[in-house]
Amino acid sequence: MLDARVVKRREGFTVDVSLRVAAGEACGLFGASGAGKSTVLACLAGAETPDDGVIRLDELTLFPPPLPLHRRPIGYLTQDASLFPHLDVSQNVRFGLSNGVAGGSEDWIAELREKLQIGSIWHQPAHAISGGQARRVALARMLARRPRLVLLDEPFSGLDRHLVRELIAAIAEWHALLGFALLVVDHDAEVLARICPRALAIEEGRVVQSGAWDALRAQPATPLLAQLLAPL
Amino acid sequence: MIRRAAAVVFAIALLYPLAGLFAPVGPWRWGGTETAGAVWISLSLTGIAMVIVVVLGTPMALYVARSSTRERLWWQAVLLISVLLPPLALGILLSLAFGPHALGAFLDRFGLQMTNTPLAFVVTQTYVSIGYYVLGAIAALDGVSPRLELQGRLLGHGPWSVFWRITFPLARLGFAVALSLAWVRSLTEFGAIVITAYYPAGMPVALWTNLENFGLPAVMPLLLVFLLTALPLPWLAHILAQRRFARA
Numbered sequence: 064m065l066d067a068r069v070v071k072r073r074e075g076f077t078v079d080v081s082l083r084v085a086a087g088e089a090c091g092l093f094g095a096s097g098a099g100k101s102t103v104l105a106c107l108a109g110a111e112t113p114d115d116g117v118i119r120l121d122e123l124t125l126f127p128p129p130l131p132l133h134r135r136p137i138g139y140l141t142q143d144a145s146l147f148p149h150l151d152v153s154q155n156v157r158f159g160l161s162n163g164v165a166g167g168s169e170d171w172i173a174e175l176r177e178k179l180q181i182g183s184i185w186h187q188p189a190h191a192i193s194g195g196q197a198r199r200v201a202l203a204r205m206l207a208r209r210p211r212l213v214l215l216d217e218p219f220s221g222l223d224r225h226l227v228r229e230l231i232a233a234i235a236e237w238h239a240l241l242g243f244a245l246l247v248v249d250h251d252a253e254v255l256a257r258i259c260p261r262a263l264a265i266e267e268g269r270v271v272q273s274g275a276w277d278a279l280r281a282q283p284a285t286p287l288l289a290q291l292l293a294p295l
Numbered sequence: 296m297i298r299r300a301a302a303v304v305f306a307i308a309l310l311y312p313l314a315g316l317f318a319p320v321g322p323w324r325w326g327g328t329e330t331a332g333a334v335w336i337s338l339s340l341t342g343i344a345m346v347i348v349v350v351l352g353t354p355m356a357l358y359v360a361r362s363s364t365r366e367r368l369w370w371q372a373v374l375l376i377s378v379l380l381p382p383l384a385l386g387i388l389l390s391l392a393f394g395p396h397a398l399g400a401f402l403d404r405f406g407l408q409m410t411n412t413p414l415a416f417v418v419t420q421t422y423v424s425i426g427y428y429v430l431g432a433i434a435a436l437d438g439v440s441p442r443l444e445l446q447g448r449l450l451g452h453g454p455w456s457v458f459w460r461i462t463f464p465l466a467r468l469g470f471a472v473a474l475s476l477a478w479v480r481s482l483t484e485f486g487a488i489v490i491t492a493y494y495p496a497g498m499p500v501a502l503w504t505n506l507e508n509f510g511l512p513a514v515m516p517l518l519l520v521f522l523l524t525a526l527p528l529p530w531l532a533h534i535l536a537q538r539r540f541a542r543a
Contacts, residue, residue, distance in 0.1 A: 133448045141442075
């Protein structure tokens with residue numbers, strides 16, 4: 064269970080978001096660009112340090128004080144795949160298993176390789192593969208460690224619809240299989256609703272509404288949220 | 296075609312001073328043990344200085360490269376001062392700062408002489424070159440995205456492991472260029488060394504004294520050795536770095 068309150072000062076407003084996501088549950092963070100969604104995720108991952116609040120994941124306290132990043136059982140995927148360019152695809156996927164701590168098995172790696180269709184590029188240098196392939200490899204690398212909390216920050220931006228559908232199906236399948244808590248940020252409600260049954264709507268760093276998508280669409284709390292949820 | 300010819304002329308003019316090696320100065324006079332001693336002193340003490348430069352300079356470069364823009368500017372200003380100090384001025388300042396009226400008196404109590412000793416030689420070389428190394432290493436680290444380091448840590452690797460597995464492999468050629476600059480700066484230092492460590496005489500000081508005492512025939516062999524020891528490392532590092540950038 065992720066139980067967090069994140070307070071982070073930004074230019075113009077302060078992000079102050081409280082959220083709870085149980086193991087096996089998926090929750091979306093929805094809002095306009097610059098609303099503070101990515102800040103929340105960055106604070107949960109440890110990429111940024113909150114100014115105040117508390118972050119707990121099961122028995123672990125991630126903040127305060129900030130738990131060192133390498134001790135956080137968290138997967139964090141952004142629109143930038145951030146593959147290690149000097150390593151090949153297989154070395155990237157196995158990177159999280161090569162610290163002598165994380166568990167992992169060849170069967171699990173083989174399953175990730177097969178389901179994400181990265182077998183054909185398995186020994187290619189990471190800098191030589193396409194953007195779509197890089198996103199699959201990044202997903203495999205993140206899941207290889209079997210994280211307890213997965214944070215996805217607009218992981219599908221810039222990808223074609225076909226690939227987005229494939230990745231969403233893969234994430235949903237592994238979410239059900241591994242039972243991690245899943246928090247996804249996206250500005251596309253349609254994409255978000257396919258993964259997360261419920262969402263928190265954020266404006267200027269505050270949660271303005273939360274609940275199932277049907278409830279959000281039926282009675283949006285603010286005019287901006289209504290606009291964002293309206294079909295094109 | 297004309298531009299290439301102009302570039303060739305430029306390169307020839309640039310390398311023209313090397314023609315001095317073939318100047319008719321009379322039969323070269325090989326100094327024997329004296330030359331070998333100067334070469335040994337320069338190479339061994341510069342080697343020690345480089346170890347100190349890397350051990351102290353690398354953590355500093357890592358810190359500065361990952362600090363905020365404002366803090367980074369401040370640190371770079373400090374580093375630039377050490378780089379921009381004229382060597383002769385640095386030598387005088389070092390001999391005063393480590394002299395008997397300052398830190399030198401304290402060090403003297405432990406038998407550490409800061410004038411005309413190998414220690415003075417190494418300390419001076421470290422001072423003249425560490426700024427070059429740190430600034431070069433910062434530039435190398437700038438080429439490694441902090442996002443990669445973040446991912447490495449979130450994949451369960453501690454800071455040390457992330458440095459060796461991600462940061463260093465991606466920045467290694469930049470580190471090599473920085474170290475080679477520090478090496479050549481240190482090995483060829485004359486202005487500061489001649490003030491703080493006239494003895495033991497390394498290659499630059501030996502060149503000077505040979506020139507003064509025996510003339511050009513006594514200088515040429517040492518000059519050749521000097522060039523052969525100072526140039527290949529930085530030259531190779533730069534070529535490798537350029538090849539890498541050309542491939543990227």
